[in-house]
Amino acid sequence: MDSLNTLIGPDVEALLNERRYDQLRNALIEIEPADLADLIGSLDEASAAVTFRLLPRDLAAATFSHFDTDQQEGLIARLGTERLAVLINEIEPDDRTALLEEMPAEVANRLIALLTPAERSITQTILNYPEETVGRLMTPDYVRVRRDQTIADAMQHIRRYGRDAETVNVIYVVDEHGRLIDDLKIRQFLLGDPEQTVDSIMDENFVALRVSDDREEAVRLIERYDRVALPVVDSRDRLVGIVTADDVADVAEEETTEDIQKMSGMEALDAPYLDSAFGLMVRKRAGWLCVLFVGQMFTATAMGYFEGAIEKAVFLALFLPLIISSGGNAGSQATSLVIRAMALGEVQLRDWWSVLSRELAAGLSLGLLLGAIGLLRVLLWPGGRAVYGDNFVPLGLTLAISTLGVVTFGTFAGSMLPFVLRRLGFDPAAASAPFVATLVDVTGVMIYFTAAAYLLRVG
């Protein structure tokens, strides 16, 4: 039931060619901003600019925020100063901050110059807060009332100022110094007695963010308290803005994407995959790959100590990748489980002991299972005895025991590394699957050849 199916690209082109602008405008204003952005984005640049100019200013501003960065830059280049000034002043302050952050510096400066003094002051205040803080995320467009107003007066005030606010679902109560003292749902005003003061419906029970809080705190609180918006206060508890749930949802999505990318052994891209510059993307992947490659060289060093064993029993080398990779796979599961549980707040630092005992038990179970499969592989392989000779049974046992050891160690390392990183103040997501696998590979080489030395007497 997307409203998009009311109009498609070729229709727009046809109407443009026939210069039926009024008809096109009437069709366009029926469409949701997100769908309009898709529709206009599907046109060539010239038609897109003409179509965009037909939109009323509020719809233009809402639609503009849905374009991707390239499309925004293209439109900015084509719109002309006057149109652009109207547009950039109309965009909601929080969307505007996001836009200015994404644009190249010279475009951003040009846009800031087009702002009215009032809007420029709002935007520069927001841009003064450090990146990744709540201050950067907030909008000053909210409705505030005083506790000594009657509800009827407050409703009058809400009607007057609600038009420009991002939400009237929550109304904020402040004292004479502008300090936040409550947040009330619009429902409470509707259901309250109009003759009574705002005081009568207050519960003085509210949750607020500080302007300097990390934006992840906004994600945590809005999820925890199921709010559509959260108020933001400064260091003196004065209300300075609100953060809305839709912006917070975008932050949560970005943070999760960053986590997933770090968990796969790279730096976060900070841009949609297809939009990120190729050189930058390669650099963000190369860093960890080089670290892991150098780390993995220790497997060669470790194996160097066992070169004699390999010379005596070359078949040992054949099973090495099998053994060490099983530890890496088990470690990958454990680290991802723990990192995600930490990100969701299901697991805290103090839970390390429950996680450890759980994971050691899981590692031993999984190791026994895989070890048994490894043992069967050797014992039941057609012609196995012919190939491996006298070493037939000891080889099977070496595989089984070293698989058990490597899987248990992998699970242990994978589950504990996120705790260690977090304890040391690093991002637990850096305990990526490839990082754990590399750690386990080096250890796996030693476990495997040590087991072989005892069981096959090739040490």
Next chain:
Amino acid sequence: MDSLNTLIGPDVEALLNERRYDQLRNALIEIEPADLADLIGSLDEASAAVTFRLLPRDLAAATFSHFDTDQQEGLIARLGTERLAVLINEIEPDDRTALLEEMPAEVANRLIALLTPAERSITQTILNYPEETVGRLMTPDYVRVRRDQTIADAMQHIRRYGRDAETVNVIYVVDEHGRLIDDLKIRQFLLGDPEQTVDSIMDENFVALRVSDDREEAVRLIERYDRVALPVVDSRDRLVGIVTADDVADVAEEETTEDIQKMSGMEALDAPYLDSAFGLMVRKRAGWLCVLFVGQMFTATAMGYFEGAIEKAVFLALFLPLIISSGGNAGSQATSLVIRAMALGEVQLRDWWSVLSRELAAGLSLGLLLGAIGLLRVLLWPGGRAVYGDNFVPLGLTLAISTLGVVTFGTFAGSMLPFVLRRLGFDPAAASAPFVATLVDVTGVMIYFTAAAYLLRVG
């Protein structure tokens, strides 16, 4: 600024011991439900039950939904039938569905038996929809008005029925057959002329979900259109419920957790890590580990063909883990990037060609970089020439060229596998990093020994 700091566990215990129940109740009603759940959860079971009984029914219902499954079961066992009946009838229908889904069947049946006929009918209708559909997620507690009502009448209606609704932020307009014809923000009613009909503020522009839609569709639409709630219609376009943004946010979080778990090479747990039953968790991890272990056995088979080469040049085996793991690491990055971009809708099936060309270029760049490091490792190693003798330079070249090949192949396989899986109708997240690594390991063995055969003449 969590309201939790108004009261802590020991305070509650003290008040309980002194039987100062009124004072305790007055303190409790100041606290947010999410914080109350934490506070009561920190008490022993008996104190928790007593404290919980002190809460007014609406706060009790809101708090109950924040407990984890074990705590809910514990309270249900201790509350007594009468209290339990009040509680279960008070809980919002959408939270109630979630609760009944999580409880063991006998507890769920006992709870359903306690529902009033009206509430039971609502709940059974919802439970009749298949799992993972929008029908399971919705609540019937919304406010609907008719287009021919005056705005003043509509506001009267909203005041009367708004108390029990999940939200009054959006008001739904239906025709005489109950079919949805518009959704309006409460702001539009507040700002409209009370004498005019609802018709005057309608734009007939709305987005709705179908009751049979997959719940992921709710996530997609609510994010796309930045709504606080979406209406749900049946096959005859009749309004049957709404889905609220906070429930959708929970779904989005769950779906992402499932993706992350699949991407790490296991089945999704479907429960918080520390709450999931140990046996089930091990089984969900064991499946893929066994598949990967068996798949990895092909590395042993592949190496079997090159046993002669290893016998002639044992040092070849030393570098094998280094080479093949670099392919796995590169593949892990590529597959995670593509799976996440697909989940966010940034990459579609039709983008496979752009992704392929981008990733081949990235793979070649990264492979050249790591290959160069590998070459330097051999050429610059102290005493390297003494160890590797005549094979000094050819060994370096073998490492460099096979690293290039393996990294390029890993990047290629990692980026294309999600497309193949999705094209075949499978979940792209099954292209997990361990799966890609296993695929690349087998190929890596062949690339490495083939390069060695040509460059070192040991084939």
